[in-house]
Amino acid sequence: MTDSQTATMVEEQAADWLERMDRGDWSEADQSQLDAWLAEAPAHTVALWRLDGAWSFADRLAALRRPSLHETLMARGRRVLPVIAKAAAGVALIAVVGAGATYLVPKPAEKTFATEVGGRKTLELPDGSRIELNTGTVLRLADDGAQRKVWLDKGEAFFDIKHDASRPFVVITAGHRITDLGTKFVVREAADSLEVTLVEGRARFESADTAIKPQLAFLSPGDVVVATATSMDVTRKSQKDLSAELGWRRGVLIFQHTTLAEAAAEFNRYNTQRLVIGDEKTASLQINGTFKNDDAASFAGTARAVFGLRVEKRGDEIVLSQ
């Protein structure tokens, strides 16, 4: 049975693990070592959770970030100040924490931002990060100052994130999470899958489901993760494909050997007037070019001119067929 040392020893080990996790250079090797330790006894898991709960709670200290505190700490040069001055500085520090407490009372935890079909919106965050929402997108932003976290509920967004090792930027979508390690990336949520494209920097993609292997991927520029409810796949895109992918930021669709079926689906994300392909043969025709994404009619006109298709307007639909 447990002797009086055991719980304390477990707690010490848990603190060592948590400290390692907190450093910001966590690797897959670290993760497997941690998993092994956690598998040894359930007491390890609960001890880690307990410390993690408290340590994460202390994140709200970040709200105190201000020059005066920095200077206070700098002024505390231990070798310079005599002991009494040091003690006084300690008290001053606590007073600062107390004064900051009004900041710390959490407000309603999130703000929601949304775009209509065809809409686009740019969010500038206080930390200098930028998020661009594409058409038909819903995104929620944690708004308590202590954490950097967004939920992409629907649609597509481009993230340009200022890295901060102590406050990782986390995007959660369909239960998967993407953690920036200093990054530009695009997240697109479709009906049954999620696509994450890393443009610059590094990021970590973590699948919500343990059934999916690999569960964790570290992304480099050009990497694309496609995750569905039951699978996860990492592929690479060329620079050219990447810029085509990001065309929406300039309001354009860029097609390279894109079938008309795919092109129509793309246009339909941005417009209430829908492009419909009338037959299989038309659907498989391939097209190249750059088109304004809010102008399905001129795309239809081009398709007619290039392929000699029939273009028919039926209410809110434009039908392309042989």
Added chain:
Amino acid sequence: MGKMPDNGRDDANRRPQGASAAMRDLKDWFIREVLPLESALMQFLRQNWRDKADIADLRQDVYVRVFEAAQKQIPDTAKPFVLTTARNLLIDRVRRERVIPIETVADLETLGAASNDVSVDRALIARDALAKLQAALGKLPPHCREAILLRKVEGLSRGEIAQRMGVTERTVNRHIAEGMRALADMLYSEAAELRRKS
């Protein structure tokens, strides 16, 4: 809803854990619902167990039992579940060890009532949490406090903290790990706990 556990939950999960969705839910629940009961749990254990040296282990055993039961199903209300688990653990201990001091028997008979008496005002805990965070920082050894503030407030890396404090990175690791443990005690157990230990 308690502010401390609600916010702690998501932050905690953002750290690398590689856990399944079910495990994450369980962890959310544990941090949000169970840990805020810790001061009540400690009070209960201290009142009902004579050997104070056992308390830390008893607490850990209660958490392990709660964790294992909740893996099968997360209970609707945490408080009666945690305190009943604690009571059952004490009864098992008494039976197994076959050392039944009179006081323990007497205590056990009133346990049912006692477990309903421990009142946990979650709103109070939430309000107190900030005060506790400040108090906890104030009570940490100065080097621990400095390392934690540099990490959490200034957002410095381990290397930068070491440089700033004029110590090695290993020492920074130790300060931070020590600070983590003290913070958990202060936030979840009674403030009196830490004072007693140090």
